[in-house]
Amino acid sequence: MAKTKDENTEGQILDAAKDVFQAKGMAGARMQEIADKAGINKAMLHYYYRSKQLLFEAVFKSAFSLLAPQLNAILNDDSSIEDKIKSFTSNYISFIIKHPYLPNFIIQELNRNPEFILKLTEKKGFPNLEKFKIQIDNDVKNGLIKPISAEQLFINILALNIFPFLAKPLIMALTKTDDKNYKQLMEDRKTEVSSFIINSIKKH
Structure with a gap:
């Protein structure tokens, strides 16, 4: 059998x-x-x-399938841009603290196997930026935020959230911090990143 x-x-x-x-x-x-x-x-x-690679991809898909719908829900809910930035940052950082291997794996897979990420985009719950784009365009037109494209804003959010995890050894060395304090630094970034981005687009 x-x-x-x-x-x-x-x-x-x-x-x-x-x-x-x-x-x-x-x-x-x-x-x-x-x-x-x-x-x-x-x-x-x-x-x-x-193979170990296939197992790694399965672990990644499993974790990504938990994160992606959360982020997509934030991008497509009816909250303000300010609240979206806060929620996205907080959810992303919390998730990566629990799954710290993910950012490096994404970069590794993007470089080695671009088709793998393309397959993920076809899955239900993959983040969709359309509503976010419309919201940004409307807020710019209504004078609520400084002129910025939704794509550039989203890249800023991703970059500021992802880089500290990708460059963990470098950041720990530069800041002369241990693992416990590094985790606290990342927790603090939930408010640091969102405040930095919100202040950069807010009309004063």
């Missing part, structure tokens, strides 16, 4: 892989360690995921 994949086992594997990838990164993670943590043998792990 052919083996069938069990959802509980698959869930255990993804949870174990997330923990190992988070602790060791993609390069440092070992399939044997993931199998041990999941409470299965390596052969069983390879039956579910033939």
Whole structure:
């Protein structure tokens, strides 16, 4: 009889892989360690995921499927631009603190395999900027914010939120901070980033 994949086992594997990838990164993670943590043998792990890359992609998709709908909901709700910036920043930073491997993985995958990200854009809940663009255009026309394109504003939000996680070792070295204080720095950025961006577009 052919083996069938069990959802509980698959869930255990993804949870174990997330923990190992988070602790060791993609390069440092070992399939044997993931199998041990999941409470299965390596052969069983390879039956579910033939390679570490495929397992990493599955962990990424699982995490991204939780984050993307949250961000999309914020972009498309009826709140003000100011509240959107605050909510987006707070949600993103909270999520990445829990899944710190994600930003580097996204950059790695974009460079290595652009089609992988294109596949994600087809999934339900992938962030859609159309309503955000209309809202920005209307706020600019009504004199509520300084002239800026929605695309440039969104890139500013992403850049200020993502870079500190991508450059964690550099930032820790430059600021002479340890891991605990780095986490506090990132928590503080929830208000720092949103205030910085809001003040940059607000008409005084």
